[in-house]
Amino acid sequence: MAMAMAIATPSRLRHLPFFLLLLFVFFLVAEPKYIAYNTSQGIVPGKLNVHLVPHTHDDVGWLKTIDQYYVGSNNSIQGACVQNVLDSLVPALLKDKNRKFIYVEQAFFQRWWRQQSDAVKKVVKELVDSGQLEFINGGMCMHDEATVHYIDMIDQTTLGHRFLKEEFGQIPRIGWQIDPFGHSAVQAYLLGAEVGFDAFYFFRMDYQDKEKRKELKKLEVVWRGSRSLGSSADIFSGIFPKNYEPPPGGFYFEVDDTSPLLQDDPLLFDYNVEERVNDFVAAAVSQANITRTNHIMFTMGTDFKYQYAETWFRQMDKFIHYVNKDGRVNALYSTPSIYTDAKYAANESWPIKTDDFFPYADKPNAYWTGYFTSRPALKGYVRLMSAYYLAARQLEFLKEKIGSGPTTASLAEALAVAQHHDAVTGTEKQHVANDYAKRLSIGYVEAEKLVESTLACLTESVNKSACVNPSTQFGQCPLLNISYCPSSEIELSGGKSLVVLVYNSLGWKREDVIRIPVISESLVVHDSEGREVESQILPLVKASINMRSQYVKAYLGISPSIAPKFWLAFPVSVPPFGFNTYFVSSAKQPGSVSAISTLYPLKGSKSNNIEVGQGHLKLLYDVHGVSHYFDRRSLVNMNVKQTYSFYAGDNGSGADPQASGAYIFRPNGTFPIKSERQEPLTIMQGPILDEVHQQINPWIYQITRTYKGKEHIETEFIVGPIPVEDGIGKEVATQITTTMGTNKTFYTDSNGRDFIKRIRDYRSDWDIQVNQPAAGNYYPINLGIYIKDNSTELSILVDRSVGGTSLLDGQVELMLHRRLLYDDGRGVGEALNETVCVDGTCAGLIIQGKYYLKLDPIGEGARWRRSFGQEIYSPLLIAFSEQDGGNWASSHISKFSAMDPSYSLPDNVALITLQALEDGSVLLRLAHLYEVGEDKDFSQMATVELKKMFPDKKISKITEMSLSANQERTAMEKKRLKWKVEDSPGSEATVRGGPVDPSKLIVELGPMEIRTFIIKFNYIFFLKKFDP
């Protein structure tokens, strides 16, 4: 049979159609064989170069926790395993030396790295050295840019960058913020240029702006984020046309993806080389049409991809091979660094961009401005821990790491991870939010031990080297915000007194009032010199007691037997970078006791006005609340009204369906909140402060404080549980309304640093079409918001990140809390409906927070915003101890400053990092707090005398570093690419401090300048007692 077939075949062939004949011949000549794909192509001048950038975007927690993502558990929520990505990457890169990959999130990479064998580590180091594997961005996470504070951004970037430097000798060159929901000026100039990045890539920006930019080929710009630092902090910024995924046309190659694979084996069906090459060329040409120069980037990857890396590389090998054989465009394996260098080499001038990219909208009714406030408790916790971390590192430095003992390391990592764009943003699932809080809590507990033992050492002995196991016990009260403080709620009888140590992490002397819960009303306070300090007793109100008992039960699982009945308030004065001690005891003689606040209700007719305020600031209240603000010193005089309202969260069922949710603020109407029945105001007055208590409605309680020695208002709000029984989610806002003529203009900070001018219903980059008059005018606030007219400035500062706006002239609005019932369709798959459960009964979360308000004559507001703003960021750290009898002062140091007793930092400089490093050197960061032109005196060059900052140590070496402390500043400046701009908006001369003379050791700082140093100390003297 076989023979007959063979003979017969030629004659049959003659009857076959011609095309089949051709195919047959093709099959006969195409041997099944190995194809060596040529992937070696570099850049080809004169051709359109398509840079294929293989990448994975690994959220450091979102739908799953960071550890679940890493190990690949909880896959019923999301099939994602970062370990698979990194494991499969190594062999895939080894297979072909032209293949490249970038890795971003160091929190994941470090988890993986510490599990690898020396052999794998060696191979990976070679891949890094050869440039096949490049670390970019390089922080622990890809931090958010709206709800994070610049100090946290710096810290988390430093943590990742220093690891990469130490382990790999690598310095990341590229900012890669591809997923955060809008982009900040501080990211561009500070976490971009000042870190030493040559470029910064992202994609999320207002859809209207993006369309315009595509038309004008303005997706790639030079971003000048700082008015103060000007062109010296420019950075090249590339905005992806669509997203951070492969281009349209089917180029997704995960194992289970549905894109058509390039099939080039002629022995198999569905051979499609020509079609797929055409698809690729079409995608490239389409992107080239909106991009300047002949370089475009294809971002080859997306969330948690490359779990089996070979599937992507196999396809990209083929595309590069066949596309280059085709020859119409040039395809190459690339990285953002190679792409950036190609853009630079093109020697173009680029459009300039100033300010920022907020707010972000991806559709007409989808403004991502809800997350500015989402999860306000987590936001508050992150901020609190950030300040604690700053102070704890100072104490770790002062302790000089004697012995092993607790450290700040786990708090550092927890805080770093919490800056992720689905962490502090509030856009993660509830169980993931809990995971972030748990990590912070674990980190705090360890840092707390370090703080307490260091304080014990510092108080106990002038000879620190002897201080290994100090006997003094300190306790702290992280739950002071819910009036829970076991250390201060003690019986003071039989000569026992409460020792209150107050630590000041700021570089200047600080006068403040502290408040602690106590169980007795008959108390007296003495300072460290034995002088009696005026103090005041304020009754603990029902709203605070309820919150305390419910939340202590919910979070600690206990019902404390003792309940404090009072707050004890007294003024403290604390030296810079040091502490002071106060003693609270039972009052023996009558007359020398804390003043009990006078307490009375205010109700009745509108004419029933009352004035509060013990110092210069006087506030007038009527039954509806505050009505008038008058400062007897500055003579600012203004009618002021405060109101509450809520936005009804859209349920997503109407026209252009879009619910309000964790990301998106989509209101469906705004409703004033009025007292359902006229609750009287309660006024408490005393020598230190006055409080006005208002039960706004059954679920909003407010306390307004004015202090004798301060000229601002402090407002504490307790909001929740927000009722949703009517099926409507609610977003609660407060408004401060004046008669100021502010011409649609207000100012909000960028990550707690530069203030940016905002104009209602206006964008400087394009003609905005307004679809969402409230949501589209909301901006992130980390430090504050202010408005001004010809004579006055009104500033509001916040204790955590919130959303804010000015929807009416003369008015400022803050969004304080959100409780919503529908998912907003951006992936999280949960409604933002936070609850707290006690004994199986759950209720909506109650939020306690503060904001601060001040009116100033025009031109004078910056001083308060900057100096007091820094005090809000770094609250006094309070530690408690007990003593029997009055012997503390004889056995302890009760007042101390680590600086020269005659020295303090200038009012315009903050010490933002002081951290002992592993090798015994010290990381120091100093920040100028004022912008150019912000204040007539403080917007000037400032100087810091390091010899006086460290009077007991001798600096043997000082090296100025880049912001993330991974390279010398001079080397960074030499390397960094300088980009040309098309239309410079006139550059003023930038003021920066000069080099530090190692003999004088004086650091100069220009406006908004942050300088980072590594200092080596020669030898160490013992700490000196602070001489009062």
Ligand SMILES: [Zn+2]
């Ligand atoms: Zn993400």
